[in-house]
Amino acid sequence: MNFVSVPFRNLIRRPTRSMLTLMGIAVAVGSFIALIGMSRGLELAWINSVLERGTHIAALKSGVVEILTASIDEKIADALSGVDGVEAVAGELIDLTQLDSGHTALVAGWGRGSYLWNTLHLSSGKLPDSDGNAIMGQSIAESLGKKPGDKMSLQGRQFTVAGVFKQKGVMSNNTIIIPLADMQELMHRQGKVTQFNIRLKNFDDHQQVVFVKSRLKKTFPELSFHETGELTENNEVLKLLRAMVWGISVIAFVMALVIMLNTLLMSVTERTREIGIFSAIGWSAGRILMMFVLEGLLLSVMGSLVGGVLGVGGLHWLANLPRLQGFIEFQITSEILIPVSVTAILLGLVGSIYPAWRATKLDPVNALRAD
Amino acid sequence: MMSPLVAIQNVSKSYDSGKITALYDATLSVSPSEYIVLTGPSGSGKSTLMHILCGLDFPSSGSVFFAGKMPAGKGEWSRLRALHIGFVFQSFHLLPTLTASENIQAAMFGVMRSKKERREKALELLFRVGLSDRRHHYPNELSGGERQRVAIARSLANSPDLILADEPTGNLDSGSAAKIMSLLREINENYKTTVIVVSHDPEIARNADRIVHIVDGRIV
Numbered sequence: 088m089n090f091v092s093v094p095f096r097n098l099i100r101r102p103t104r105s106m107l108t109l110m111g112i113a114v115a116v117g118s119f120i121a122l123i124g125m126s127r128g129l130e131l132a133w134i135n136s137v138l139e140r141g142t143h144i145a146a147l148k149s150g151v152v153e154i155l156t157a158s159i160d161e162k163i164a165d166a167l168s169g170v171d172g173v174e175a176v177a178g179e180l181i182d183l184t185q186l187d188s189g190h191t192a193l194v195a196g197w198g199r200g201s202y203l204w205n206t207l208h209l210s211s212g213k214l215p216d217s218d219g220n221a222i223m224g225q226s227i228a229e230s231l232g233k234k235p236g237d238k239m240s241l242q243g244r245q246f247t248v249a250g251v252f253k254q255k256g257v258m259s260n261n262t263i264i265i266p267l268a269d270m271q272e273l274m275h276r277q278g279k280v281t282q283f284n285i286r287l288k289n290f291d292d293h294q295q296v297v298f299v300k301s302r303l304k305k306t307f308p309e310l311s312f313h314e315t316g317e318l319t320e321n322n323e324v325l326k327l328l329r330a331m332v333w334g335i336s337v338i339a340f341v342m343a344l345v346i347m348l349n350t351l352l353m354s355v356t357e358r359t360r361e362i363g364i365f366s367a368i369g370w371s372a373g374r375i376l377m378m379f380v381l382e383g384l385l386l387s388v389m390g391s392l393v394g395g396v397l398g399v400g401g402l403h404w405l406a407n408l409p410r411l412q413g414f415i416e417f418q419i420t421s422e423i424l425i426p427v428s429v430t431a432i433l434l435g436l437v438g439s440i441y442p443a444w445r446a447t448k449l450d451p452v453n454a455l456r457a458d
Numbered sequence: 459m460m461s462p463l464v465a466i467q468n469v470s471k472s473y474d475s476g477k478i479t480a481l482y483d484a485t486l487s488v489s490p491s492e493y494i495v496l497t498g499p500s501g502s503g504k505s506t507l508m509h510i511l512c513g514l515d516f517p518s519s520g521s522v523f524f525a526g527k528m529p530a531g532k533g534e535w536s537r538l539r540a541l542h543i544g545f546v547f548q549s550f551h552l553l554p555t556l557t558a559s560e561n562i563q564a565a566m567f568g569v570m571r572s573k574k575e576r577r578e579k580a581l582e583l584l585f586r587v588g589l590s591d592r593r594h595h596y597p598n599e600l601s602g603g604e605r606q607r608v609a610i611a612r613s614l615a616n617s618p619d620l621i622l623a624d625e626p627t628g629n630l631d632s633g634s635a636a637k638i639m640s641l642l643r644e645i646n647e648n649y650k651t652t653v654i655v656v657s658h659d660p661e662i663a664r665n666a667d668r669i670v671h672i673v674d675g676r677i678v
Contacts, residue, residue, distance in 0.1 A: 100555040368565040369540025
């Protein structure tokens with residue numbers, strides 16, 4: 088038997104309490120990993136969907152928090168195309184729409200001749216060649232049970248599914264695309280778009296990109312211009328989501344800390360006599376303190392391991408649920424796992440120091456007399 | 459005359475801001491390899507004296523010496539208890555989460571570095587108290603007599619100079635009590651370990667080299 092065996096045995100011999108404390112930490116760690124993983128996944132999905140379209144700069148209405156509600160005059164596209172360094176501009180009207188089947192889907196309207204159509208990877212059917220035609224991502228098509236030639240109803244209007252496409256990003260695969268004119272009519276936003284997708288002539292030359300962007304900003308002060316990578320950083324909805332994720336995680340961690348403190352303080356109270364025995368057999372205050380700190384550390388290390396498995400496993404499970412398949416994308420990296428594990432271990436340390444200190448302050452004679 | 463292993467000089471102990479006094483001006487000197495029984499009625503101050511002799515409690519006034527030196531504080535007493543003092547309690551005081559062998563090994567942390575050394579020493583001690591076959595049993599799986607024998611084995615873990623036994627037979631039947639007392643006597647005779655037994659049982663006191671009576675906190 089070595090020294091670590093003693094705190095380990097203390098935990099093993101009180102399985103219910105140890106397990107409940109461990110689960111408290113595991114839930115905090117697991118929910119943090121799952122929430123951050125999903126939020127990162129959402130950002131990644133967004134970036135991927137924009138990158139896949141070959142968009143280098145997105146032009147949004149300045150000062151708008153919720154971009155789906157923004158309206159920009161579609162005629163600005165011509166002026167944008169005239170700026171030196173711009174290769175192509177594609178207006179897009181996007182909205183989150185409830186389908187007549189009850190599903191909620193992202194619906195986008197693209198103009199005829201838009202370069203965006205060429206970025207789609209068709210898995211069946213063809214691109215829409217007339218009004219009243221729609222094309223949909225594979226996930227939403229599977230979810231709705233639609234294939235080319237089928238009819239679908241959108242805001243009371245019938246559309247024919249012309250084709251199904253499969254992109255890399257989950258967001259794209261859950262999008263229905265219809266001609267821009269149809270979308271404007273459906274949304275009663277004639278002549279308006281939500282954003283412009285801009286392709287640059289020399290995207291690889293970053294100096295050139297910065298130069299074109301500043302020229303665009305100067306010429307169109309009513310618009311804000313974002314390079315693809317900046318889109319998620321500047322998005323207010325994602326900022327809010329991130330803040331919520333952090334808020335929930337902090338609450339979960341504080342709760343885990345309280346559980347840990349409570350468990351170890353109860354343990355000190357219950358084991359008063361044992362602490363007296365340790366003192367009597369010559370254990371120093373430092374060794375007794377170390378025993379309780381190790382108990383806390385063991386709980387937090389095991390809790391973060393279980394939490395990691397729960398978080399990652401839970402995300403996999405969610406992502407593979409038939410109803411959610413293709414809707415959830417997540418990103419778990421060492422950048423998430425390492426800080427959360429370190430935080431959980433520090434939590435174990437902080438949560439055990441006070442109870443451990445209390446244990447060393449017990450009067451050994453009274454401790455030996457305790458029931 | 460041999461210099462004392464442990465001694466107290468004019469030791470008094472009071473509680474509750476002096477309202478209760480457990481020991482009055484006690485002076486006692488215990489030589490190496492002595493077998494002493496401290497007797498006296500309940501509440502006479504026997505346990506207080508024993509706790510002071512090993513640094514688990516501290517006197518309100520007076521001095522305590524161990525091997526001719528005055529230990530400085532809690533830390534030094536902890537070290538002395540680990541290296542030189544073994545304990546046997548009336549309620550056995552074994553750690554419930556550890557087996558018989560591990561209870562003995564727990565007393566060796568910081569004294570014997572190697573895990574193998576600790577395990578072998580524990581086995582040897584369990585053999586010495588006749589419990590080799592019970593080494594993997596937890597305290598709640600042992601009888602009272604067996605628990606006390608494990609406690610005695612634990613007290614011997616670091617080959618102490620002094621064993622303090624506080625009413626070691628208080629919770630045992632007469633048969634087990636006799637075995638425990640003969641074991642303590644055997645340890646004293648074979649290993650020249652000083653043994654101080656606290657007991658109010660005159661039968662136990664009969665076998666002592668010296669009997670120290672305490673009445674109302676005074677050594678008489």
